[in-house]
Amino acid sequence: MTTSAPPVIDIRDVSRTYGEGPPALAGVSLSVRAGEALAVLGPSGSGKSTLLNLIAGLDRPSGGSVTVDGQRVDRLGEAASAKYRRARIGMVFQFFNLLEDLTVADNVLLPAQLAGTPRAEARRRAADLLAHLGIDRHADAHPGRLSGGERQRVAVARALMNRPALLLADEPTGALDTASGEDVRQLLAALNADGQTIVLVTHDLGLAESCATRTIELVDGRIVRDSEDVRGTPAVAR
Incomplete structure (x- = not known):
């Protein structure tokens, strides 16, 4: 008998409160399979960023459990959370968070250096990612010389450097013009088609419609x- 693979994300009855105010999350349960591209929608203050931070291990729930790629994230201390993010999570932000004094190649290499990957292996991986994402010609440039769409491609390459089980994207088109935003939509859709599991928080309905295999609204x-019917059947992880 075939046993189905465990979900990449398994969130059970999670709540998060801050002080005396209403809960940022209230009894949320969510399971995400390998190969899904999940878009998290909702108005400001609905709990989208809180959910992403809990998955990333940047925050802890007030109640419930968060398991990612077999790891109980809600039980991790600070050092273990940092190690978990290096090993299992890639993160892409609205404003890129690239280091302007480093070249494109050195920005992409940074996660591998922090993880202790041998230098030659890391450089091969970075070169492959830059070529795959169409930005290898900018390897020796600094991020300030690139367009917004190109900088976001660099951020995606950096996020994928350590082959994460999960790619988290927080408003990845929020700071981009229309053309650059479309470029990033196509990139994320292609990554998911190749089997990358993605969770993205967005206000951009076009991004959700073009990239997501599933949406939730908070x-x-x-x-x-x-x-689960935004773009069809989830891709099969490879």
Whole structure:
């Protein structure tokens, strides 16, 4: 008998409160399979960023459990959380978070250096990523010389450097013009088609429609809609 693989993300009855205010998340349960591209939608203050931070191990729930790629993230201390992010998570942000005094290649290499990857192996991996993402000609340039779309491609390459089980993207098109935003949409869709599991937080319905195999909508810290029919059947992880 064939046993189905465990989910990449398994969140069970998670709540998160801050002080005396209403909960940022209230009893959220969510399972994400390998190869899914999940878009998290909702108004400002709905709990989207809190959910992403809990998955990334940047915050801890007030109750419930968060398991990612077999790791109980909610039980990790600070040092273990940092190691978990290096090994299992790639993160892409709205404003790129690239180091302007480093070249494109050195920005991409940074996660591998922090993880202790041998230098020659890391350089081969970085060169392959830059070529695959179409930005190898900018390897020796500094990020300030690149367009917004190109900088986001560098950020994606950096996020993929350590072959993460999960790519998290927080408003990845939020700081981009229309053309650059479309470029990033196509890139994320292609990565998911290649088997990369993705969770993205966005206000961009076009991004969700073009990239996601599934969407959830958060309102007041609760999931009010969960649809797996945005772009068809999730890709099979390779």
